[in-house]
Amino acid sequence: DAGITQSPRHKVTETGTPVTLRCHQTENHRYMYWYRQDPGHGLRLIHYSYGVKDTDKGEVSDGYSVSRSKTEDFLLTLESATSSQTSVYFCAISLGQGYNEQFFGPGTRLTVL
């Protein structure tokens, strides 16, 4: 158990509203990631973090922003949600360079109406 929680687990929102998803880890891992999972696409990286206040874009970052003010928390924000952002969002942590495997949180199912 990598001690990763995500909140909320389910959310329904309307187009144009801001949404923030939270990922919390208990083991002070340096690397954290946000993915979205859509049918036929596997998991696609949205943003990642390699330390407090250190973040970078992944392959599908448009429309998303992130923040990491504490080691344990990594927030994903949809500034103005669109229906194309309806997805399941997973947070992950990595043990770091030389290991590379990632461990995932339980996921957040987001529906944008």
Place this chain on the structure above:
Amino acid sequence: AQKVTQAQTEISVVEKEDVTLDCVYETRDTTYYLFWYKQPPSGELVFLIRRNSFDEQNEISGRYSWNFQKSTSSFNFTITASQVVDSAVYFCALSEAYSSASKIIFGSGTRLSIRP
């Protein structure tokens, strides 16, 4: 650029049959890691195995085995004597060893259904 291809979108077999899930990868690096993850119907993602590019020995863990062949850039996963509990989506993934922040690229997944 790195890429992972899982050409089998869905596989359905009868319980106790053996089944192999294919994974083909592309990378320019000589040092990399390959992974398999399982996503059961409950939705969580479970790490199954990591293999580094210098270790081509096949691995066996109970009914699960993995065949890594650098010559064909493949990392296939075989389940022997499949069981209904093996029903899940399986993802193959690749990470270049010196990738920025240990990023991983995932294949699109293979949905495996085991019929009783």
